[in-house]
Amino acid sequence: MRPVYSTLFCFFILTVFSGGACFAQLDSLSAQEQLGGDGYREGQYPGLGRAASEIFYSDKRVAFSGYAELANVFNGGQPRDLSSGDLELYYSQLYRVVPFIGVRITKSIFLTTELGFEHLEGNGESETHFIPELYVDFIVKKWMSFRAGLQPLNIGYINNNEEPLLFSSVNRPEAERLVLPSEWIEAGVTVYGDLFNKINYALGFTNGVLAKDFQSATWIRGGAEGQMESFNKLAINAQVNYLPVNNVTLSASSYYNESGRDETIVVDGETKEVSAPVFVLSGYARWDYKAFSLIGMGIYGTLGDTPEVYQLTQETQGFGQVIGEKAYGFYIEPSVDILKIFGLSTGTETTSGNIFTVSNSELPFFVRYERLDTHSSVAPELADLDYVRNNLNIWMVGVNYKPNHHIALKFDVRFRDNLDPQDEVPASETLYELGVGIEF
Numbered sequence: 001m002r003p004v005y006s007t008l009f010c011f012f013i014l015t016v017f018s019g020g021a022c023f024a025q026l027d028s029l030s031a032q033e034q035l036g037g038d039g040y041r042e043g044q045y046p047g048l049g050r051a052a053s054e055i056f057y058s059d060k061r062v063a064f065s066g067y068a069e070l071a072n073v074f075n076g077g078q079p080r081d082l083s084s085g086d087l088e089l090y091y092s093q094l095y096r097v098v099p100f101i102g103v104r105i106t107k108s109i110f111l112t113t114e115l116g117f118e119h120l121e122g123n124g125e126s127e128t129h130f131i132p133e134l135y136v137d138f139i140v141k142k143w144m145s146f147r148a149g150l151q152p153l154n155i156g157y158i159n160n161n162e163e164p165l166l167f168s169s170v171n172r173p174e175a176e177r178l179v180l181p182s183e184w185i186e187a188g189v190t191v192y193g194d195l196f197n198k199i200n201y202a203l204g205f206t207n208g209v210l211a212k213d214f215q216s217a218t219w220i221r222g223g224a225e226g227q228m229e230s231f232n233k234l235a236i237n238a239q240v241n242y243l244p245v246n247n248v249t250l251s252a253s254s255y256y257n258e259s260g261r262d263e264t265i266v267v268d269g270e271t272k273e274v275s276a277p278v279f280v281l282s283g284y285a286r287w288d289y290k291a292f293s294l295i296g297m298g299i300y301g302t303l304g305d306t307p308e309v310y311q312l313t314q315e316t317q318g319f320g321q322v323i324g325e326k327a328y329g330f331y332i333e334p335s336v337d338i339l340k341i342f343g344l345s346t347g348t349e350t351t352s353g354n355i356f357t358v359s360n361s362e363l364p365f366f367v368r369y370e371r372l373d374t375h376s377s378v379a380p381e382l383a384d385l386d387y388v389r390n391n392l393n394i395w396m397v398g399v400n401y402k403p404n405h406h407i408a409l410k411f412d413v414r415f416r417d418n419l420d421p422q423d424e425v426p427a428s429e430t431l432y433e434l435g436v437g438i439e440f
Helices: 006-020 051-057 307-315
Strands: 062-074 093-106 109-122 125-141 143-150 185-195 199-205 235-242 246-256 264-267 270-273 279-291 292-303 326-337 366-377 391-401 407-418 428-439
Touching: 051 062, 051 093, 051 109, 093 125, 185 235, 264 307
Parallel strands: none
Antiparallel strands: 062 093, 062 428, 093 109, 109 125, 125 143, 143 185, 185 199, 199 235, 235 246, 246 279, 264 270, 279 292, 292 326, 326 366, 366 391, 391 407, 407 428
């Protein structure tokens, strides 16, 4: 999701320059053991991807890192599913550059900002977005630290592993785009920590989604725009990750918010407040063993007061949106590294520490099965109305070539079947996706 905040950028500039003026008086750099635990992969600070974690593992006061994506989706000119009205879900070309600037203010206070941009094209449309994040981490103890600001929610798998080298496909899984919003960031405070080097947790209190912006085709995605307009209905987001051994991660997360935000509608001449409580439960398991990897992920969500949401969206959008009372999605993805299988994974190092290095190269081949439904249950009084339902059955096969730790060349084929197609929406699509992901 793509909010734009000019005031956020100004705040970042003010913070960096005011902090920079005090560098000479700062404490000495912190030791590695003062920080929280990694995620399931080395070099990932809790709740963050690898590039976003750079400052936490750097001996510098300021760290510059980031990632870039270039992607192309083509299907031989066949009709695309445009029912979502969201170009990010049916683009033909994507260009994304997301730099991070991390500042170590003291040995236990870290400022991180994301100043990303993306450009999308497809179906004769084009959009350019600014992708902001800005948060401060306060490291109190390894088992208890705090993050405050505009930050990614700790939910699902992709939201904290959004960088292109951390997932296999060119595009993120559709369950984590249509049921769980991708790039789901909100403003608030999160407490997190690492326990016994086996459990890391997060408990966040943030701004929440807005029912008045929901769209039937994408469940709550339309209301997850990272708004900073009101905190009158705080959202609660919790996650627990269990790492029993180095190559296994078990994760569970949840989210609750009253998305009506005290909006009112008139029913039979009486004013009624819309609560529209949203509850989401998600989890994933990941296992890596030598050349093999397996990940399984699931999401289940409920939304209350959907008839009231229909009337609310009719008033605010000019068209009533039939939102599912229940929605779900899941996928399972095994992969195998062909180069490791045949003992060919170590290349000849030509340079060091950049995208031109050829070292410990990988060639993972993967298969993904995905199932989701944005309307697995609909309120009886809304069931006969017209609405867009994404009831999808998806198979994907693909391959990555990773010459090193910094770049991935990706290709996959997505076989997408809509089990409940509407007029002018193709019942099936075969999409060929080609992309490049770079971490710097």
